[in-house]
Amino acid sequence: MHNPIIKGTLVRWKDDKGFGFIEPETASGTDSHTDVFIHVSQLRHMSRRPLEGDTIFFQIEHKPGGKLNAIEARIEGVEVKADANVEGQTRGKAKSRSKSTSKLKPKHGTPIGPILYRIGIMMVVLAIASFAYNRVIAPFLASSSASFFEQREAVAANDSLQLAQGSIQSGSVQKGTSQIAEAFKNRQSGLQVSSSGTISKILSDDNEGSRHQRFILRLSNGQTLLIAHNIDLAPRIAGIGVGDNVAFYGQYEFNNKGGVVHWTHRDPQGRHPGGWLKHKGQTYQ
Numbered sequence: 001m002h003n004p005i006i007k008g009t010l011v012r013w014k015d016d017k018g019f020g021f022i023e024p025e026t027a028s029g030t031d032s033h034t035d036v037f038i039h040v041s042q043l044r045h046m047s048r049r050p051l052e053g054d055t056i057f058f059q060i061e062h063k064p065g066g067k068l069n070a071i072e073a074r075i076e077g078v079e080v081k082a083d084a085n086v087e088g089q090t091r092g093k094a095k096s097r098s099k100s101t102s103k104l105k106p107k108h109g110t111p112i113g114p115i116l117y118r119i120g121i122m123m124v125v126l127a128i129a130s131f132a133y134n135r136v137i138a139p140f141l142a143s144s145s146a147s148f149f150e151q152r153e154a155v156a157a158n159d160s161l162q163l164a165q166g167s168i169q170s171g172s173v174q175k176g177t178s179q180i181a182e183a184f185k186n187r188q189s190g191l192q193v194s195s196s197g198t199i200s201k202i203l204s205d206d207n208e209g210s211r212h213q214r215f216i217l218r219l220s221n222g223q224t225l226l227i228a229h230n231i232d233l234a235p236r237i238a239g240i241g242v243g244d245n246v247a248f249y250g251q252y253e254f255n256n257k258g259g260v261v262h263w264t265h266r267d268p269q270g271r272h273p274g275g276w277l278k279h280k281g282q283t284y285q
Contacts, residue, residue, distance in 0.1 A: 003059045003060065004059070005057055005058070005059060005072075006024050006025075006057070006058055006059065006060060007024070007025050007055065007056070007057055007076075008022040008023055008024040008025055008036065008055070008056050008058065009022065009023050009025075009053065009054070009055060009056070010022055010038070010050055010051070010052055010053065010054040010055075010056055011023045011035065011052065012035075012052065013050055013051065013052045015049060015253075015255065016226065016253070016255040016257075016260050017206070017212070017228055017253075017260060017262065018039060018040035018041075018189075018251075018253045018260065018262060019037065019038065019039045019040065019209060020037075020038055020050065020052070021035040021036065021037060021038070021209075022035060022036045022038055022056050022058065022070055023035055023036075024036060034068060035068075036058070036060060036068040036069065036070045037067060037068065037069050037070065037209055038050075038056070038058065038069070038070035038073060039069075040189070040190070040253065041190070041251075041272065042058070042070055042071055042072070042073040043073055043074070043075065044190050045074075045080050045081055046074065046075050046078050046079075046080060046081065047078055047079045047080065047081050048075075048078055049189070050075060054075050054076070054078075055075070055076035055077070056070065056073055056074070056075060056076070057073065057074050057076060058070040058071065058072060058073035058074075059071050059072045059073075172194070173195050173196050173220070173247075174220070176193055176194045176195030176196075177195045177219045177220055177221055177223075178221075179191070179193055179195075180193050180195060180219065180223065180225070180252060180259065181219075181221055181223055183252050183254065183259070184223060184254060184258060184259050187254045188252075188254060189252065189253045189254045190251060190252075190253070191251065191252045192249070192250070192251055192252075192273055192275075193249070193250065193251075193252045193261065194247075194248065194249040195219060195247070195248065196217075196245060196246060196247035196248065196278075197217035197218050197219040197220070197225065197245070197246065197248075198217065198218050198243060198244070198245055198246075199215050199216070199217060199218075199240060199241065199242050199243060199244045199245075199246060200216050200217065200218040200224065200242065201215065201216040201242065202214075202215045202216075202240065202241070202242065203215055203216065203226075205231070206228065210230050210232045210233070211230070211231050211232050212228040212229060212230055212231065212262070213227075213228075213229040213231050213236050213237060214226060214227065214228055214229070215227055215240065215246075217246060217248075223258050223259075224257065224258040225258050225259055225260070225261055226255075226257070226258070226259070226260045226261070227246070227248060227250075227260075227261050227262075227264065227277070228260055228261070228262040228264075229262075229264050229265070229277060229284070230262070230263075230264070230265050233265045233266070233268065234264070234265035234266070234277075234284055234285055235284050236284075237277060237279050237284050239280075240279060244279060244280070245279075246277055246278065246279050247277070247278040247279075248261055248264055248275070248276070248277050248278070249264070249275045249276050250262055250263045250264040250275035250276075251263040251272075251273075251275070263275045264276060264277050264284075264285070265284075265285050266285050
């Protein structure tokens, strides 16, 4: 079914967190008493960040629990970024080339009968091999080598942890901190960043809209970051305290206090890079 474009007014906007709420117009065909949630990622192609009172054109995405999210949004009277136009033209050209290529293909392709026959033979062979493994080889290996594999897994896990720690110590943290400092200096937003810092202050949860666990991190260069961790989509970090070290990977948004990092979790819809937080050897995503 066609998803209509709806007009509304941005009645609330939290720039430090990168989201707000739109009040649809009464004539839009939606319940005008239900505000629509909008994330800054849906307006990344605009030439400026949104402000309260902006007129927004958008489509509605229905979420579980009756929540409404704005998608495919734009701000009335605000130009689209030049790079967004170039990207759209590139996609259009790619589609055009794809259509042209498909027209050149012959109407009658290679006969699929022999191909299906070979696939069938391969599936039979794989089924026989799987049966033999599960009934003969696997029980033998399980009974004779369980302790051996457990030791190998423990060694592999320890090696992976040491490699990860060595990688961080070898400069990845400093590189991430430098990237964040550069983004703050240039007032940039929407960047995927990774680094670590020490908790300097623990804030109360933000329960408006999606719930977020919040705390302030101080990076090695002295810059502070607000971490806004969505606990509707990812587990809460339990037992954190001032002075704890937390590593993170998420999306950076500029503000005058040093910036905000959110999207520290997986995207259930797979549209956004998955983020994470690490605290005392445990990963939260």
